[in-house]
Amino acid sequence: MDKAAYQPAQDILALGDAFYDVVEAARFPEHRLRFRNQRWAERVGLGDLTDAEWIDHFGRFRPLPGSLEQPLALRYHGHQFRVYNPDIGDGRGFLFAQVRDLKDNRLLDLGTKGSGQTPYSRFGDGKLTLKGGVREVLATEQLEALGVETSKSFSLIETGEALDRHDEPSPTRSSVLVRLSHSHIRYGTFQRLAYFGLADEMTALTDYVLARYVPGAPGPEAPLEERVAAMLDHAVRGAARLAASYMAAGFVHGVLNTDNINITAESFDYGPWRFAPTYDLAFTAAYFDEYGLYAFGRQAEALHWNVYQLAKALLTIVPKEAMVPVLETFPEHFENALVAAIFARLGLQPAGDEQANLALLQAMERFLIDTGMGLERFYFDWYGGILSEARREKSPAANTYAGEKAAPLRALLPRFQPDAAARENLNHPYFADDAPCTLLIDEVEEIWSAIDERDDWGPFNDKIARIRRMGEAYGRTFS
Incomplete structure (x- = not known):
């Protein structure tokens, strides 16, 4: 680790033991590092860890220096599908460590999923399927690239167990995930x-x-x-x-x-x-x-x-x-x-007229519903507004864009100027691609099938690379 930059924390201890239970991590028969979020590791001063050290901390859960000495399972209740449940809490995870974001000094939590049983596991084994871990890595990477404030999948380690699950083919492979989050305090x-x-x-x-x-x-x-x-x-x-x-x-x-x-x-x-x-x-x-x-x-x-x-x-x-x-x-x-989120996705500046902004959103919604257009296809083709007219004419959906159902959109578009980010971002090679980067369920299943059937991690790694390329094209700075 970068000892000069790394800033451990123990803030959660200030609340006292009424808020958590000290627990122990499960011991796993194997540790195969499958995903390491290097860019976030560097952001919190852990980028210099060797893979062996990484596994020691995030697979065997040896404490990070200066942070929490023991894992803590946090206590909470909650409504589940609007039914109150007082019998839940950290049932297959715990708060492993707290660190500071070296960019803005935010307090960040490193929490686990699949690290074994706690007092709140009820009848569960406290473990995570490898498929569940893969799915979470993909989700967080895609959301981060699309500008959603999300927890970050920090580490995924396959743990060499065969898990039985009622909702998927069993036995299935196991894993332990570490998330990097801004807070573990829930409603x-x-x-x-x-x-x-x-x-x-x-x-x-x-x-x-x-x-x-x-x-x-x-x-x-x-x-x-x-x-x-x-x-x-x-x-x-x-x-x-x-x-x-x-x-x-x-x-x-x-x-x-x-x-x-x-x-x-x-x-x-x-x-x-x-x-x-x-x-x-x-x-x-x-x-x-x-x-x-x-x-x-x-x-x-x-x-x-x-x-x-x-x-x-x-x-x-x-x-x-x-x-x-x-x-x-x-x-x-x-x-x-x-309004802010949709306009950012379109790469447009909102107008000073609130009603005009809403009119564009309504026209977009009507068009998408009436045509059944793929969401990422639409945002990809319309990003930058008038700057992308030539791109739209080459799109597989060009005839739909030229049709009657798009007429309200075409009429409103000249009222909105491309924002500064879009003017810069459209120079990225991503926008010359034939299709946008998507993450639909069929793609996720194909990625998992390659892992499950052939232990082929190529499609998974390739998808992560393509997602991050898309994020770069949209000018995302991870935060």
């Missing part, structure tokens, strides 16, 4: 405290969050109602941004339960995710989401509902009057965030 962390009526701990958690995750937040000397309102405002704005970013990315998380939403509104915990092939508002990711609760077009509703559950938990320490005005701002924040 469900607050809900657990409310469930037990732990007011002092709720106040302490609020102040912990404000001090570490809310820039310019009021300090502990400020009135409690002001502090809670500031934290809730941060959560509301973040949830609105997250919902908008999902819509712009064409992403369906699949399980937006309150235990899967953290206080910084950073997307994480990828199970049955999917990217929507078309603009289908009813499209779902989880086969068990029978009523479409977390469908593509209902994710903003789901996140808004989740924020209300956070506020209900905070009633333990403040009256509802302190929070209602903040909660009521969600629709406005979501609309503003959606």
